[in-house]
Structures are given as C-alpha cells and as structure tokens.
Amino acid sequence: MKNDMFFPGVHRLLFVSMLVVPALPLLLAAAIGFYSFVQTTERLVVGAILQTAVDHKDIISSYLDERRSDLESFLALAPPGMLSDRADAQAEIKRMRQAAGHVFSDVGLIDADGRQVAYVGPYDLVGKDYREAPWYGETLKKGYYVSDVFLGYRNVPHFVIAVARRIDGRTWVLRATVNSSRFGQVVEKVSVGDSGEAYILNSDNVLQTRRRSGGGLLDPDDFHYPDQDASAITFMGEEAGTAYLFASAAMNDGKWRLVVRQKRDEAFRSTRVAGYTVLAVLLCGGAVILGLAVVVSRRVVDTLHRQADTMGKLENQLLQAARLAELGQMSAGFAHEINNPLQIMKTDLALLDITLGDIAEKGGPGDLCAEVKEIAEQFRVQIDRCAGITREILRFGRQDAPQLQPIDLTAYLPKVGAMVENKAMVHGIAMQCYVDASVPLIEADPGQLQQVMINLLNNAIHAVVDRHGASGGEISIDARGFDHKAVIKITDNGCGIPEESLSKIFVPFYTTKAPGQGTGMGLSVCHSIIDSLGGVLSVESTRGMGTTFIISVPAMQG
Structure with missing residues (x-):
C-alpha cells in the first residue's frame, strides 16, 4: 500500500523534472537565437533596401547628369554664328537629339528674350515665349534646371532639363523634354523581390513617374511620408491594408525623393x-x-x-x-x-x-530369553542410530570456529551419502558413491564439509524429483585424486540449471526454486566454505539433462 502511494508520486516528479529541465534551456536558447536572428535579419533587410534606394538614386541622378551634360556640351561647342542662324541651329539641334539616342522627346533653343527660336520635336513650339515659365526663371538663376512634371503648352505630362550659357553677352537656354517612357524604365528598373517597386515624388507628394502598383504621372500620393531629414531614410507604413517597408532618398537638389518599397511580408519572409x-x-x-x-x-x-x-x-x-x-x-x-x-x-x-x-x-x-534378547538387540541398534543422528544434528548446529582436521574421504563420503540415502530412496532415486583409493587426505572442518555435501545432495534430489517424479532419478558421488587435489563430483540427471542462471547461482539470495522453497543462501554458503579451504566450487549444467557440481580441494600437506 505504501509503495502504491509512493511510486506514482516518484513517477510524476521524474516525468516533470525530465520534461522541464531540458525544456527550459531549449526554449531559452530558441528564444534568444530567434530574437538575435530576427534583429540581425531586420537590420540586413532594412540595410539592403536602404542601399538599394541609395544606389538607384545614384543611377537616376547619373542619368539626369548625362542628359544635362549633353545639353551643356552642345551650347559650349556651338559657334555664335550658328545660334543666330535659325536653319543652322535647327539642323544642329536635330543632329544632337539623334546622337543622344532619342532620349529627348524634343529639344528647343531659347534666345535671350525668352523666345524659342529653334525646335525639334512633335509639336509646333517655335516662337513660344517662356519668359513667364517657372522653369525658365530658375534656369537663368542657377545655370541649369530639372523641372517637376507639368502639363505646359502641350497639355501633356512631361518634365524638362534646361541649361543656360552666356554667349557674346547674351544668355541662351537649351531646353530638352526627357523621354518619359525611357526615364520611367530607368526609375522602375529596381530589383527588390517580387513586390518591390520604385517611383519618384516631388515635394508635394505628386508622382513624377508611374507606379507599378497603381498611380500615373501627376497623381497625388495620399500616403503620409515622414520628413526627408536625411539623404536616405527607412520607415514602415501601411497602405490599403498592406504593410510596406520603405526607403527614400533625396535627389534633384532635394526637390524629389526616390521611394523604394516592398511588402513587409515578403521583405521579412526569411x-x-x-x-x-x-x-x-x-x-x-x-x-x-x-x-x-x-x-x-x-x-x-x-x-x-x-x-x-x-x-x-x-x-x-x-x-x-x-x-x-x-x-x-x-x-x-x-x-x-x-x-x-x-x-x-x-x-x-x-x-x-x-x-x-x-x-x-x-x-x-x-x-x-533368546527372543527377548533379539528384541533388545534391535532396540540397541535403533537407539544407536538415533544417537548418531542427534550427534550429527548437534555438530551441524554448532557455530564454533572451524576445526580443521585431516579427513579421509574414502570413509567420510559414504557416511555423508548415507545421511540422505533414505530420503533419496523415498523419491525413487538411485544413489551411488564411488571414492577412488588414490584420493588424497584433505584438511577441513568435518561439520562444514558435511554441510556442503548435504546441501548439494538435497539440491540434486529436488532437481531430480522436478524432472522424473518418483522414479528414474539418479545421483552419484565420485571422488578422485588429480594434480595434488581431491576432486569430488556430485552429478544428477535432474532438470538442469538455465544458462542465464549459471553465473548467478552462487550470489547470496539468488535461487532458481519456486517462491517459498529456497532462501538462496545454501550455494553461497557452500561456495564460501570451499573458498576458505583454498578450493574451488564450480558447476556444469545442461537444461533438461542434469547438473554436476565439482568440489576441488587441495591435498593435505605433509
């Protein structure tokens, strides 16, 4: 009852301990590792999209700078006479536009009075007066100007690049409309996953390029962008229920911002x-x-x-x-x-x-009188027999220190065998005792040696009865001299000992008998007694065939 209450508690304690003790470090390591990974990954992702925005801004700025250089080179190399001759100017502008690879939709030359004197393009803009155009005034102030996208005279969204140069005391302006399609391809050509896109906004959050996810030129962007307080920034935001990771970089002297964005789910997919x-x-x-x-x-x-x-x-x-x-x-x-x-x-x-x-x-x-004498003699024999039995019981029951003395096995072993012979006969077991004349004297305690022999013989009787019942059993005692030793073999044809038990039969309290039929101490005590004599007690057994116990004791010296 006590164990029934104790072991379930031990089981629960062990189970919980073995579950919690490894789980806590595992959870802690996983949490720390995951947190570190998330932080590192987010830094890498944010850094990557920021670097993409910066690099793409540089590409777009280089593209605009190249267009500006094309215009400046034309004015720098144009002779004064050519500018005054409308036909020559028209021809030179046309050649310059063709040399630029048609990146310009049209090109126009504007004189000091703000009037366009030469024009190459799809519209009839010769003679147009640009003195009131905002971009014209800015060009005269700074020497160059990149405008926002506007409608202008043509009522079509476009933006211009204009450069100014003073030639012979007069300020000439060369203006070119950038091909919006080609410029849009440059801006939109950004590789940021599947959902990544790039577009340009002016200071009023008006689209200067088309946006792949929706939005045309000059469409306002209702998203609330943070202030561009650095050359490049990153931020998170949500538009139409979709979360985005943004990076924006200032360009065109701060009038524009290039925005690169990617869906947050995709950006942080890893x-x-x-x-x-x-x-x-x-x-x-x-x-x-x-x-x-x-x-x-x-x-x-x-x-x-x-x-x-x-x-x-x-x-x-x-x-x-x-x-x-x-x-x-x-x-x-x-x-x-x-x-x-x-x-x-x-x-x-x-x-x-x-x-x-x-x-x-x-x-x-x-x-x-003769008959009474015969009866009396029988009484005497039985009384002597009872006295002998009581003497053996007294000797076996004494716990005195071993008294070593010479023992002649030729006389000793038959007497010991006779003590269990009647028990063996009752169970139908035939006993034989053979002691070779060459067996040497040994030095031992007669009571202890008797204890060993009786224990081994009783075990043999039990094994034989288990296999044969009341008939067919055989037990033999065989003693011989060998190599200055007395070797005694007790052999039976009983049930034998299982192979897995052979190595354990001399262990204290180990028994092959049924519960209640053995203490497991007999063979252990026998082994100790023989070992104290300097001898060896060993066993050979085959399951279902029988068992032989072998006692080897050194011969008496001298």
Missing part, C-alpha cells in the same frame, strides 16, 4: 521562415523530450519497483534465514533433550541384558 523553423524544432525537440521523459521515467520507476520487490524478497529471505538459524539452534536443543532419554534407554537395555542372563542361569525358558 524571418517568418525562421520562426516556423524554430517552432518546428521546438515541436520536434519537445516531442523527443516528452518521449524520452515518458520512456526513461517509466523505466526508472520500473527499476525502482523491481528493486523494491527485490528488497522485499531479500527481507523475506533474511527473515526465513533467521528462522532457519533459530530452528537450527532449537534442533540442537531438541537433539540434546532426545539424548537424555536415549541414554536412559541404553542403561535400561544394559540392565535388561543382565536380568536375562540371570534368568538363563536359573534355568528359565531358553526360547523366550
């Missing part, structure tokens, strides 16, 4: 994948830990159960051994008490012999 991976690892690790906790805790508790059962059996066997020890002491007392009436009976038999002798001398009936 973080999400890492999260799923960590979760999968945690689930797998948790499953392994759970499985190990279940298996190991169960095995530990089962082992504790077996140990507790073993301890219980040991306690019972110790109790049984104590009872046997007490019984041995009591048997010695019984033997002593039996000896007293036996001595009285022997005395009475002696008195009976004297009385019968007197009767015979006085001429009593001879036949009757």
Whole structure:
C-alpha cells in the first residue's frame, strides 16, 4: 500500500523534472537565437533596401547628369554664328537629339528674350515665349534646371532639363523634354523581390513617374511620408491594408525623393521562415523530450519497483534465514533433550541384558530369553542410530570456529551419502558413491564439509524429483585424486540449471526454486566454505539433462 502511494508520486516528479529541465534551456536558447536572428535579419533587410534606394538614386541622378551634360556640351561647342542662324541651329539641334539616342522627346533653343527660336520635336513650339515659365526663371538663376512634371503648352505630362550659357553677352537656354517612357524604365528598373517597386515624388507628394502598383504621372500620393531629414531614410507604413517597408532618398537638389518599397511580408519572409523553423524544432525537440521523459521515467520507476520487490524478497529471505538459524539452534536443543532419554534407554537395555542372563542361569525358558534378547538387540541398534543422528544434528548446529582436521574421504563420503540415502530412496532415486583409493587426505572442518555435501545432495534430489517424479532419478558421488587435489563430483540427471542462471547461482539470495522453497543462501554458503579451504566450487549444467557440481580441494600437506 505504501509503495502504491509512493511510486506514482516518484513517477510524476521524474516525468516533470525530465520534461522541464531540458525544456527550459531549449526554449531559452530558441528564444534568444530567434530574437538575435530576427534583429540581425531586420537590420540586413532594412540595410539592403536602404542601399538599394541609395544606389538607384545614384543611377537616376547619373542619368539626369548625362542628359544635362549633353545639353551643356552642345551650347559650349556651338559657334555664335550658328545660334543666330535659325536653319543652322535647327539642323544642329536635330543632329544632337539623334546622337543622344532619342532620349529627348524634343529639344528647343531659347534666345535671350525668352523666345524659342529653334525646335525639334512633335509639336509646333517655335516662337513660344517662356519668359513667364517657372522653369525658365530658375534656369537663368542657377545655370541649369530639372523641372517637376507639368502639363505646359502641350497639355501633356512631361518634365524638362534646361541649361543656360552666356554667349557674346547674351544668355541662351537649351531646353530638352526627357523621354518619359525611357526615364520611367530607368526609375522602375529596381530589383527588390517580387513586390518591390520604385517611383519618384516631388515635394508635394505628386508622382513624377508611374507606379507599378497603381498611380500615373501627376497623381497625388495620399500616403503620409515622414520628413526627408536625411539623404536616405527607412520607415514602415501601411497602405490599403498592406504593410510596406520603405526607403527614400533625396535627389534633384532635394526637390524629389526616390521611394523604394516592398511588402513587409515578403521583405521579412526569411524571418517568418525562421520562426516556423524554430517552432518546428521546438515541436520536434519537445516531442523527443516528452518521449524520452515518458520512456526513461517509466523505466526508472520500473527499476525502482523491481528493486523494491527485490528488497522485499531479500527481507523475506533474511527473515526465513533467521528462522532457519533459530530452528537450527532449537534442533540442537531438541537433539540434546532426545539424548537424555536415549541414554536412559541404553542403561535400561544394559540392565535388561543382565536380568536375562540371570534368568538363563536359573534355568528359565531358553526360547523366550533368546527372543527377548533379539528384541533388545534391535532396540540397541535403533537407539544407536538415533544417537548418531542427534550427534550429527548437534555438530551441524554448532557455530564454533572451524576445526580443521585431516579427513579421509574414502570413509567420510559414504557416511555423508548415507545421511540422505533414505530420503533419496523415498523419491525413487538411485544413489551411488564411488571414492577412488588414490584420493588424497584433505584438511577441513568435518561439520562444514558435511554441510556442503548435504546441501548439494538435497539440491540434486529436488532437481531430480522436478524432472522424473518418483522414479528414474539418479545421483552419484565420485571422488578422485588429480594434480595434488581431491576432486569430488556430485552429478544428477535432474532438470538442469538455465544458462542465464549459471553465473548467478552462487550470489547470496539468488535461487532458481519456486517462491517459498529456497532462501538462496545454501550455494553461497557452500561456495564460501570451499573458498576458505583454498578450493574451488564450480558447476556444469545442461537444461533438461542434469547438473554436476565439482568440489576441488587441495591435498593435505605433509
């Protein structure tokens, strides 16, 4: 009952401990690793899109600078006479536009009065007066100007690049409309995943290029962008229910901002994948830990159960051994008490012999006296036999220190065999005892050696009965001399010992008998006794065939 309450608690404690102790470091390591990975990944992703915006801004700025250089080179190399001749100017502008690869939709030359004197393009703009145009005034102030996208005279969204140069005291302006399609291709050509896109806004958040996700030229962008307080910045935002990662870079002297954006889910997809991976690892690790906790805790508790059962059996066997020890002491007392009436009976038999002798001398009936004498003699034989048994019990029950003395096995072994011969005959077992004349004397305690032999013979009887029942059993004692040793073999044709038990039969409290039929101490004690004599006790057995115990004791010296 006590164990039934104890072991479930131990099982729960072991299970929880084996589950929690490994799980906590695993969770902590996973959390720290995932947090570090997320932080690092976010920094890398944000840094990558910021660098993309900066690099793309440089590409676009280089493109505009090249267009500006084309215009400046034309004015720098144009002779004054050519500018005054409209036909020559028209021809030169046309050649310059063709040389630029048609990146300009049209090109116009504007004189100092703000009037366009030469024009190459799809519109009729010769003679147009640009003195009131905002871009014209800015060009005269700065020497060049890149305008926002506007409608102008043509009522079509476009933007211009204009440069100014003073020639012969007069300021000439060369203006070119950039091909919006080609410029849009340059801006939109950005590689940022599948959802990445780039577009340009002016200071009023009006689109200067088309946006792939929706938005044409001059469409206002309703998204609230943060102030461009640095040359390049990053930020998060949500538009139409979709979260984006943004990077913007200032350009065109701060009048424009290049915006590069990517859907947040796509940008941080690796973080999400890492999260799923960590979760999968945690689930797998948790499953392994759970499985190990279940298996190991169960095995530990089962082992504790077996140990507790073993301890219980040991306690019972110790109790049984104590009872046997007490019984041995009591048997010695019984033997002593039996000896007293036996001595009285022997005395009475002696008195009976004297009385019968007197009767015979006085001429009593001879036949009757002879018959009484024969009965008295039988009494004497049985009394001597009982006395011999009680002497052996007294000797076996003594716990004195071993008294080593020479033992002649030729006389000793038959007597020991005779002590169990009647028991063997009752079970239909044929006993044989052969002692070779060459067997040497040994030095041992007769009581202890008798204890060993009787224990081995009793075990043999049990094994034979288990296999053969009441007939067909055989037990033999064979003693021979070999290599200055006395070798005694006790062989039976019993049930044999299982192979897995052969290495454990001399271990204290180990028994192959059924519960309640053995203490497991007999062979252990026998082994200790033979070992104290400097000898060896070994066993050979085949399951279902029989067993042989071999006692090897050194011959007596001298």
